[in-house]
Amino acid sequence: MLFYLFEKKQRLSYLSGGSGSFVSSVRVLDTDSPEPDFLYICGSLEDLDRITKPVSCSFLLTGPVEKQSIPEQLRGLDIACVTESTPVVKVLQDVFALILSLVNWDIRLNNASFEGTEYANLFKIIREQFTMPFLLHDRNFGIIAYSQDSLADPKRELVPIERVNEIIMEEGTVHKIFEHREPYIYPPFPCEERWLCSNFFSGNHFECRFIAAYDQSSPNINGQLELLKICCAYTGKIFINKSGKLIDKRQNEELHELIRSYIQQSSDLTGQDIIPIIKRTDWQIQDQYRVVIFRMPDAMEFKNSSSYLCRYLETDVIHSCALIMEPLIIWIMNYRFQGKTKYQFGDYRKVVPYLVREFNCKAGMSNKMGSFMGLRDAYTQANAALRLGEKKDPHLWCYNFADYTMEYITDRLTSELSPENMLHPGVIALTEYDKQNGTEYLKTIQYFSDARYNMTTAAARLPVHRLTFLRRLEKIKEISRIDFENSDELLLIQLSLNILGASKN
The missing domain is CATH 3.30.70.870 (Elongation Factor G (Translational Gtpase), domain 3)
Structure with missing residues (x-):
């Protein structure tokens, strides 16, 4: 990220790496054993030749260097050079000034996010370092907020609001949304129009997306993404603060x-x-x-x-x-x-x-x-x-x-009395007869009840011949003494069957 921002002051040429290594401190290279996470500033390529054991650090050379000249053991590390020769002290001063401005910028962003500021105020601070236009849209692709220049020039490089839906709906973006928990660039391959994106989630639910124009003038993709992370972290605080207040307020x-x-x-x-x-x-x-x-x-x-x-x-x-x-x-x-x-x-x-x-x-x-x-x-x-x-x-x-009214009535009936004491005597008699004789008369009456006591329908569902079903029904009447012409008794039969079904469950 430092390299990307430093480009705003002096033109850089990237010689190796580009992974956006973390930088904890900056110093002039005066050792052959560099420490991890440091950015070392050196005046010539010879300063790198003496390094035999590479570590995870970055190097900034103060003059132009051919990419092919980088020592083999250092390839892969983040190495860049100033395209016009500059004194080491001057480069060091510029880097320290940049770091100081970033620290101050971060403090102001932090204060703004905690003070519950409006998006416009936060975005104004963001634009001091993140100069590309951007906007925030919700899960339904509605615009929540945007930097002012998103609307300024419909012809070129600004984020055209009318293009957001097209960008998001392009093949492969919507269906792969949950693959992107970290900031990413879309499309992932080089082309004329690219976008920096960061998705916001609440648990597993996609809430909104921060989308910005990719800075085509810089090849430092990772630097732009790292800067985007900072912008999104504070934008996310504002978003959560606003949406959270809405819920808290409504709940009270x-x-x-x-x-x-x-x-x-x-x-x-x-x-x-x-x-x-x-x-x-x-x-x-x-x-x-x-x-x-x-x-x-x-x-x-x-x-x-x-x-x-x-x-x-x-x-x-x-x-x-x-x-x-x-x-x-x-x-x-x-x-x-x-x-x-x-x-x-x-x-x-x-x-x-x-x-x-x-x-x-x-x-x-x-x-x-x-x-x-x-x-x-x-x-x-x-x-x-x-x-x-x-x-x-x-x-x-x-x-x-x-759809569960009868189940509710049954549940309420059996909450005070034992289920077996709520059963119709005829249902109890059929249950005992089936156990002793291996018959299925209770199953028959269940089908009869489900068919609204229509013999033809019940016989077809079993399935048995209608005359066979009629003989079974006569036997059931003999065993249970049920009066199938009595509507109150039929209601009790239905409740009893429900109670038996609930007991099995």
Whole structure:
């Protein structure tokens, strides 16, 4: 990086290396045993000839040298020379002045990032050393911030904002985004138009990208990338600070606290308490609501992704509310604003499967509630859908309470009484008969129930002849004394079969 910045003062010729070695200190070469991580300044090629044991250090010669003249044992190290002969003292002074300016620059960047400055102020400081135009764009390719000259000259070398989407969407970039955890140059091969890029991640989720024009006047790629690292480190602090404040603020807002208290029953809130708070928001008591509960696969993923997911939900689905209630994320959707998403889904139920895939999590959805006062029941439903759905259908990722209503009723019935004491006597009789005689009458009645007590459908599913099924049904009536004309009794039969199924699971 020092070599790249030094080029701004004096032209350099790169003789070897280019890996961007770390430099801890600078001194004039006066030894044949150089120390690691030092930048040595020397006046002639003869100074390098006496070095027999190469180490990881860099050399800057104060006059022009032919590349072919570099000693074989030093090839691969970072070695450059000033193209016009300059006194060693002058070069040393310039290098020290550059280092001092970098230290001061870094301090100012650090102060700016901690003071919560705006991007424009930070970028103004960055431009003192990083002179190429640049911008920051989000995961949806929207521009977050940019250096002013990104817009100044649409014809040449500045980062043209209208080109960002094309650059990012070019073949091989989007699909390989997670291969780039470190700053990189795109395309990786020499061409007329190249870009310095650095991706920002929150856990495993891509958040935004810093993209800058590559300085074609310098062959020092690694120097540019090292400088880019510093710029991105402080830009990242501003980004996290701003996005983090958004989450912290939203999580403590009056509406969020109201919902949190209400669904957790942590206060004796009544309609009279809720109405004044709701009136201060865009919501209304009589709006229709649905609750979705997301659960991450593990604690580490929750820690890395929960704040990001909340911000994503509230940003992309207008007027929704997302709460962090570890280990869950509770999302409340207001149907008065349905369709107002970045993706223009007509129904919120279509948004949830997309989010489940996007964030590698599972979700339980409540039924639609007719007012704000139904949120407590909606929270219970979504929680039950997630819990019972994972138990019954672990291969699925999204569970709607409407699909698990009977399982919920069964679960509630058996939470106070032993399951075996809840079974219909006829089901108990069939279970005992099957055990003693090796028959499958209970399986038959299960198929009959699933077919809504249609003999033709049930016989086809078993599969047996309809007359055979009819004879089985007569035997079942004889053993169980079940009245298949009594709707209340059929409901108890269905509950009993569900209880048996839950017990097996």
